[in-house]
Amino acid sequence: MKVTELFGIKHPILQAPMAGVQGSELAIAVAQAGGLGGLPCAMLSPELIQQELHRIRMATTSPINVNFFCHQAPIPDAEHEARWRLALRPYYVELGLDPDAIPEVPGRRPFDAQACDVLSEFEPEVVSFHFGLPNEQLLNRIRGWGGKIISSATTLEEAIWLQARGVDAIIAQGLEAGGHRAMFLTDDVTEQKGLFALLPQLLEHTSTPIIAAGGIASPKAVRAALTLGAAGVQIGTAYLLCPEAKTTSVHRQALKSSAADHTALTRLFSGRPARGIVNRIMRELGPLSSLPPAFPLASTAIAPLRAASEALNNADFSPLWAGQNVKGCQEIAAGELTHWLAGD
Numbered sequence: 259m260k261v262t263e264l265f266g267i268k269h270p271i272l273q274a275p276m277a278g279v280q281g282s283e284l285a286i287a288v289a290q291a292g293g294l295g296g297l298p299c300a301m302l303s304p305e306l307i308q309q310e311l312h313r314i315r316m317a318t319t320s321p322i323n324v325n326f327f328c329h330q331a332p333i334p335d336a337e338h339e340a341r342w343r344l345a346l347r348p349y350y351v352e353l354g355l356d357p358d359a360i361p362e363v364p365g366r367r368p369f370d371a372q373a374c375d376v377l378s379e380f381e382p383e384v385v386s387f388h389f390g391l392p393n394e395q396l397l398n399r400i401r402g403w404g405g406k407i408i409s410s411a412t413t414l415e416e417a418i419w420l421q422a423r424g425v426d427a428i429i430a431q432g433l434e435a436g437g438h439r440a441m442f443l444t445d446d447v448t449e450q451k452g453l454f455a456l457l458p459q460l461l462e463h464t465s466t467p468i469i470a471a472g473g474i475a476s477p478k479a480v481r482a483a484l485t486l487g488a489a490g491v492q493i494g495t496a497y498l499l500c501p502e503a504k505t506t507s508v509h510r511q512a513l514k515s516s517a518a519d520h521t522a523l524t525r526l527f528s529g530r531p532a533r534g535i536v537n538r539i540m541r542e543l544g545p546l547s548s549l550p551p552a553f554p555l556a557s558t559a560i561a562p563l564r565a566a567s568e569a570l571n572n573a574d575f576s577p578l579w580a581g582q583n584v585k586g587c588q589e590i591a592a593g594e595l596t597h598w599l600a601g602d
């Protein structure tokens with residue numbers, strides 16, 4: 259079944275929910291253009307989720323996708339954290355920051371009953387998850403209001419796991435994709451496959467609709483994924499320069515520069531592998547260094563470095579999430595981009 263029918267949308271295009279770089283404005287623009295707008299909730303408090311969903315429901319009656327992380331909250335490891343802070347110490351000194359006064363930042367919260375309570379007020383048509391799925395009880399609450407459940411797979415094993423739990427569609431997240439790898443049954447990045455290796459495997463060995471993601475940034479690429487048998491596509495990076503996205507100015511500059519040709523998976527910004535444009539800290543510490551503590555704890559000690567350097571218009575310590583294909587990034591309205599990608 260195609261996603262147009264499954265979700266009741268005009269175009270087979272899902273705008274990837276992208277935590278930290280967009281809110282309701284981008285989701286509304288895509289929804290109004292006939293795609294499935296996505297609201298990333300991983301970094302929002304329940305109050306903010308409520309505000310954003312209220313805005314969306316006031317602006318459009320089109321279906322909407324809300325997105326959550328569902329990682330296991332880590333057990334803090336003081337020794338590991340101390341090693342991480344020691345490695346960052348020279349950068350604190352360089353930027354004139356106090357390495358012994360690192361403020362706590364609100365971490366990314368896995369999906370829980372409190373978030374589900376907020377959703378039940380708005381009954382979003384689609385709820386998507388990254389890093390697996392939450393427990394069956396929470397999934398049943400979503401099913402109770404008729405919500406469709408989707409999640410990303412990065413291997414065939416993960417797709418089979420998701421299918422066994424009854425998801426309505428599976429996102430095949432190719433290695434090209436920007437942002438966090440959704441991987442949840444493996445932590446070995448060498449097992450990750452490019453989209454056109456992963457997609458046919460999932461199509462052959464599962465019976466659930468498969469949504470293609472990773473490096474798709476043109477109408478031709480959308481058609482290619484659909485021709486292979488995908489039920490739809492999910493696109494993130496191509497939307498990053500749209501005026502409705504909240505992409506920071508250093509991130510926008512990097513996306514428009516030749517530096518964007520070089521992306522890599524890195525654990526440095528959060529503790530989990532994610533794809534972003536290679537910058538100074540990735541080059542100097544090694545993108546997949548084992549220094550950062552478990553997800554999402556690594557972000558606490560990086561945050562002051564990021565803030566101080568971004569104030570100087572410098573992206574040395576910023577997560578510049580982007581996929582391998584930035585060629586489709588256009589500074590045009592998200593609705594226009596959605597129509598273009600759909601071949602309108």
Ligand SMILES: Cc1cc2nc3c(=O)[nH]c(=O)nc-3n(C[C@H](O)[C@H](O)[C@H](O)COP(=O)(O)O)c2cc1C
Nearest residue numbers: 274276277388435436437472473493494495579581
């Ligand atoms: C800046 C950025 C942030 C992202 N944040 C999320 C997120 O919060 N939740 C999620 O499920 N996926 C997230 N992703 C991954 C996307 O869901 C998707 O896999 C990816 O964007 C597809 O590849 P593309 O970026 O090459 O289009 C993010 C991607 C980017 C580029």
